[in-house]
Amino acid sequence: MESDEEDFVFFGTPIEREEDITSRKKKSIAEASGQLRTLAPWKQEVRDEEGRRRFHGAFSGGFSAGYYNTVGSKEGWTPQTFTSSRKNRAEFKQQDLSNFLDDDEKAELEGNSLGTSMKFDTFGFTAADMARKQVEKEQNERPSAIPGPAPDEIVVPATDPIGVKLMLKMGWRRGHSIKSSKTSSLYDARREARKAFLALSEDAKAHAAGPAHADMDDTMETSSELLTDGVSQLHKTTPVYVLNPKQDMYGLGYDPFKGAPEFRDNKRSHLPGNKVSGQKSQPSKKDGLFSFKSRNVAPGFGIGALEELDAEDEDVYASNYDFETFVEEIEEPAKLAIEDKKKTTVKQHGILPGFKPATNSDFQLERFDPPVVPKDFVPRHKFPTTPEATPKMTELPPKEVPPPEDNNLKVLIEGVATLVARCGPLFEELSREKHQSNPMFDFLNNGNGHDYYKRKVWEARQKHGDKVKPLFKEKVITQDINTQRKMTAESRGNILGEKALERSVVKDVPVPVPVPVTVTETVNLQFHLSDTFTEPASFVEPTEVTKPFQHDTAKQERFEQYMKEKYHGGLRTKDAGGSSKMSESARARERLEFEAAAEAVTLGKWGSQSQSQSQPSGQQILGVPGGRGLQFTSGGSEACSSSSIIINKKLEVNRGEEVMKKSMFPKREEFQWRPVSILCKRFDLIDPYLGKPPPPPRSRSKLDSLIFMPDYIKAATKDEKTNANLPISQLDDILEDNVEVENVERPVDLYKAIFSDDSDDDMASLNITQSESEDPTKKIEAAANSTLSRLVAGDFLESLGKELGLEVPPEYQPPPIQKPKSTLPETPQVSQSQPQNHEKKDTKVERKGSDSEEERERDRKRSKRHRSRNRSGSESDEYRDRNSSRRKERKKDRSSHGKHRKRESERKSRRDEERDYGDGKREKRKWRD
């Protein structure tokens, strides 16, 4: 076969047989899906998608191309994106009309070719093109000395491109950069970040000393920064190319001052028509300085980068033609020139070059006199808060007027005048309104004694001018913004919207009462608000109220509130004179106290006002250190005796309280607390309760925390607990003795029918004696639960049953074997209701229980506990026992609430008492723990 085939020449692709293809395909699919056993890489064959063996070409190894038929190499596998050359083999080349045209034909065509209009020449390309063409044309017409096309750099567009024009119109100037603010801000941000970074590193000083070191550390940052530094310089200005016209007769590139550059400037300044010689000299000098070296070095010849320059190294080729100078002259940035110009101008104080400062000048600085104040001008300026600040001083004193005959009127006028002097005209207005109908106050409305009043006001003002003002200021200042120091913490906090911490501890009560978080905020807030935002006149009065209750801020606040209300009338808040948490009697007592204190304060105030202007106050005896702005610091002993007595009394009382408190606090209590095991783990401690059963979940229901248990119930429930754990069979004989069934008439079976699981529960509870392995507490709990629900529904169902007139359905009859007292099967009503009701009855039972019974119970309990310990280890743990019973008790308590409505009222009153005592919650908690 093989030899035969060699003799023939084949054309086209042979037709393959069907089954061949399919089998191959199958194989390839199977291989692809990894169904075939994978061979070692070098044994595998490379196949195409048709399943044929792939041929790699003769030169690349035939059928065994690559590294053992893999695409890898000995060194490893290097993937490469493969693009087939089959599909895009020959690039399709764009053909153009011009490819097929002769030169003359092209020239012909050029006449009517399309070109961009100069109008829309944004970048000036077209203009440049045109210029170039123009040059070329000229060149063709008269061949110049320099053959070949002109270089692009030389050819400059004749007109400004439209873009430049637009920019110029928008205010751009040549030489300035078009800098976007965005980039700069980015740079700034980067710079900031770098600064912060530098700050972070502790050896920042070292950084500062050696910036190179810093660069090593954060190459990225610094390099970019350096770059930006450089760029930012460049950014500011783009170079404007200044073309220096050739003005000498030397050959192109010849520099006569090559050996002596310092002469160049000299020469230039002497050039005729060079107006800007002064300016030019500077840059060229500079140029000469830093390009000195480079001038001698020809590009690309002779010297290595690191070699020193020597006379011998001078390039022979560069000796005559110094391209460098030429280029530099052209490319010299205008910015330098501008800068230098600035420098020079600064140096010469704005004198134009070529000018000299004049020795004498006609120029005179014109001075204007301040405007003349008219003679009749009264500098009046009204301030709403500080009324007597300036105008009073300029006021002319009213005439001296004899006092009115009426002595009462005189006293009144004097009093009002002093007050007005102290409190400002607002007070006057207020009192005017207040006493409009009162004829005694006519003097306020230009009536009788008005002149005298005016005079008195003026006098008072003059008299206390200095004294009053600081005092007044101090009061007003709490509102005044310039004096933030005088602000109290409260007012500031209020302004900032901060809530002051509330005291939950009431001081008047010796035992701290737990008060919920919500306290009478509104009162405080109101007070503070009025504190800060009322007008001065109304403001003065509460501040003048001295503080007899300084030791107790809450009380003081209440007192102030009271005073304010007293003075202004107005609406009284509902709980005025006492916080809502106080009892009625305490509130009344406090009210009395306040009244007394207020009287004392007012007396003291009036008395003191007649004597001196400073505010003497007996309250200063209290002398709380650090009395601040609002309080009056001057001490006076001549306070009214009554006030000081009252206050001293109060003080004594409070001292007593304090002593009591000191003896009481701090009070230490200890409770059991159970940390979660994971907490112990995280704190790397051993769980103290390791292996013990988890505590019962604390019930956080509202009811739970609301019910306060009276003591007698607690006692009862404690006893009950012992009872509850007893096997019910034993209980029965106790019950037998002293239970008069309280609610026989209650259709127990009605709810039994509804709460069908009750019977099961009962069954279970009855079964306890037999099934010793069961946890008794659990059952009892369940039973308690059911009783609870039953009792809650009790009243409702009773009435329902009565209304509907339902018949009592026949009871479930427990099998007589299970009943310990099998002698009583025939009395269904009573005996059946007994086991159901015993749960709630035993409360009663215990209350009545005699000593002997208790003893019996204890015995039973002991024995039972003993048994339970033997029975099963952890389940009937004491801990659990206690807790479950505790829970049950609570429920019991609740149930009893539901049931005994009649008793509710008495109990309620008792509970109220307890709440007044105030420690219900705590009591309960202690007990719980």
Place this chain on the structure above:
Amino acid sequence: MSTEDLPKNEAQVLKGHEGAVLTARFNKDGNYCLTGGKDRTIRLWNPHRGIHIKTYKSHGREVRDVHVTADNSKICSCGGDRQVFYWDVSTGRVIRKFRGHDSEVNAVKFNEYSSVVVSAGYDRSVRAWDCRSHSTEPIQIIDTFLDSVMSVCLTKTEIIAGSVDGTVRTFDIRMGRELSDDLGQPVNCISLSNDGNCVLASCLDSTLRLLDRTSGELLQEYKGHTCKSFKMDCCLSNSDAYVVGGSEDGRLFFWDLVDASVVSSFRAHSSVYEFGKLEDHNAAIEACAFNVCFVESCEQDWFPFFLEVKYMYH
């Protein structure tokens, strides 16, 4: 450290907060300082050079407390948004947000191994949060408090918290018991002595009280400052020789530990309130405040402006 060595004026003013500064805490070695404030940011500073390094933004309300781990890698913070944030210091990202407090969170602390964050809140509870697991549920809730819990301190084995109900409660994890010391006055801030034997409690009756932790006895009372309605920090100096506390009038008070006399006091802030925190690092004292200048406009508006953290050491 003698009395003369006590700081007398500020060493540096850290400006940058756009609102009241509510807390400032040094890191363990005292090189950096974290502040949190009403502008809902936490800021990291180099207080010695007065440089602001980083700002942590994510809180929805004011930041009330912040604490940093011993290795300076993590921050926990809390505030008015009822959440406890667990941050990565370098990236500034929030690693976890612990939700569960029913109200504002007043204080937050890491435990010794930085594995647990303990927070105290206005909802009368102290909650412990696990940083190691991905759970955002508290691993323990302590809710025996009767009122807002203001401050919390941790030792190796105990959680100590002070509450407005007037108690300082110590939860001993090793013993499994709770000790409640009733001071009869709302407790504002608590601070442990460096030897761990005493706890200093700042009460709202303008008194600092020093309690013996083992017996619960009142060792000393420090008075003279004003603290009636705001939370202000208090602490003991490194040598336990002095007691430091802030006053509502913007002053910082130093008391002698033993005889409770005011050794030194100076105006640290021109306004209301401040925290003092003495750090274990060369007696640097940090005090922060919101220093408010009220700018008056014509319409008698009030602008709280120009806020700064003050920081001082001798």
